[in-house]
Amino acid sequence: MFEIGFWEMVLVGAVSLLVLGPERLPRVARKTALWVRKAKSAIGSVKADIDRELELEEIRQSLNVKAGRRISLLEETPSSRAKRTGSEPETDASTIGNGGRNAEPEA
Numbered sequence: 001m002f003e004i005g006f007w008e009m010v011l012v013g014a015v016s017l018l019v020l021g022p023e024r025l026p027r028v029a030r031k032t033a034l035w036v037r038k039a040k041s042a043i044g045s046v047k048a049d050i051d052r053e054l055e056l057e058e059i060r061q062s063l064n065v066k067a068g069r070r071i072s073l074l075e076e077t078p079s080s081r082a083k084r085t086g087s088e089p090e091t092d093a094s095t096i097g098n099g100g101r102n103a104e105p106e107a
Helices: 006-075 078-085
Strands: none
Touching: none
């Protein structure tokens, strides 16, 4: 995010030493470090929460898709299954158990 090099840090340190003085500089540096640490922790926590929510949403969508497929297969009628597979529906009770052959031979 911010790319601060060595010389920029030296300049910030020199200016803060001149402005704050040698007595207040260590105390201000500690407080600044504490605030930076808290901000990084809060940002990390928010990122982790967002990542966790995104993963949960992906899992929910995946489960909903799988459940929707299963429900649609359960609700499927023989004629719609035949349309999907491209074969004739087996509607005659005598042909269902015989692999499509009639139970009675034709004369």
